[in-house]
Amino acid sequence: MSTDLGTAEEMESRELIHFVTQQTRFSLINNILQNPKQLPSMYELEKLNPSVSDATVYKHIQKLIDAGIVKEAALDDDQRRQGYPWKFYGLTEEGREFLEEHNLLAAEETLQQIYETISDKPEKMIKYENAPRPGDE
Numbered sequence: 001m002s003t004d005l006g007t008a009e010e011m012e013s014r015e016l017i018h019f020v021t022q023q024t025r026f027s028l029i030n031n032i033l034q035n036p037k038q039l040p041s042m043y044e045l046e047k048l049n050p051s052v053s054d055a056t057v058y059k060h061i062q063k064l065i066d067a068g069i070v071k072e073a074a075l076d077d078d079q080r081r082q083g084y085p086w087k088f089y090g091l092t093e094e095g096r097e098f099l100e101e102h103n104l105l106a107a108e109e110t111l112q113q114i115y116e117t118i119s120d121k122p123e124k125m126i127k128y129e130n131a132p133r134p135g136d137e
Helices: 008-020 023-034 042-047 054-066 093-101 108-116 123-129
Strands: 070-074 087-091
Touching: 008 023, 008 093, 023 042, 023 054, 023 070, 023 087, 023 108, 042 054, 042 087, 042 123, 054 070, 087 093
Parallel strands: none
Antiparallel strands: 070 087
16 A cells, blocks of 8 residues: 655655744744844844734744754853843754745745834834844954
């Protein structure tokens, strides 16, 4: 008896595509892509997803981290500034490669352009956008 399900690798790939394209998770990936440095803070992700609870945003970011799509990047202690975020979230190299391989990064430039047009950002979000990020000189 033959099944047409494909190889285990193809199955895993399909499952991962389904996982990352779940509405909230895919929205969070898009939020990361549209951020000027592609490293938003949790606060920025929460503000960009007002219809989702903060706890849900955190839970889905953790799932993306566990799946190896997203990484947490933190400032070193000596780079941290009071009143500014110090943890940020970005795509892993493997996550970016996976998304690229499955044509899920096609709108990256458009997302960044749309983000630049958001005019009603809270003052705190603008402050956080301009906060130092890991890798800044």
